[in-house]
Amino acid sequence: NAGVTQTPKFRVLKTGQSMTLLCAQDMNHEYMYWYRQDPGMGLRLIHYSVGEGTTAKGEVPDGYNVSRLKKQNFLLGLESAAPSQTSVYFCASSYNSNIGTSSNQPQHFGDGTRLSIL
């Protein structure tokens, strides 16, 4: 049981390049999330998904796209990388937390992808 796995762990890009960050979870969680972590700003939600085939914008979605074609995978794409997107990106997942006692289940996080854009 690996939990939440993020690939790659590190990446350096040039401005304007594109890339996709992969998140995979093996806990059969319905909900998945992408965050970015910047010094002094905590974690900010980029996009999230409440189930296979569905995605929604979070707090800071501009410059990013996501896809959830399979329940276990949640992809984050940068179409044209900018230096402002230099950050540590975290993926998380959780149980369907909108029903009865399953509400407010904790989120499980991957170990992050450290992305530098030059």
Added chain:
Amino acid sequence: AQSVAQPEDQVKVAEGNPLTVKCTYSVSGNPYLFWYVQYPNRGLQFLLKYITGDNLVKGSYGFEAEFNKSQTSFHLKKPSALVSDSALYFCAVRDTNTGFQKLVFGTGTRLLVSP
């Protein structure tokens, strides 16, 4: 909008002493509050949560948190700190407006426990 504030960027404590990491919150309805810990080069790990019930919540690794509705606070505590507790701690509140478990995180407090 829901928010949390962690007023201290850093907390220093000697090993064996009690520790407190502060968090205050602002919500429009019932607060659902969480504490997470982040060790270097790792993702966040869940410590504990308050949904309802007893104001003192016990969590992982000997941590506990005290919910105080009148002071809108949810401070993290541990009776006796360990050097291995040194990490970054995040308080979070569930955004009930979205109807699902979207969390709003504080900016984090770095805990340094000296030997």
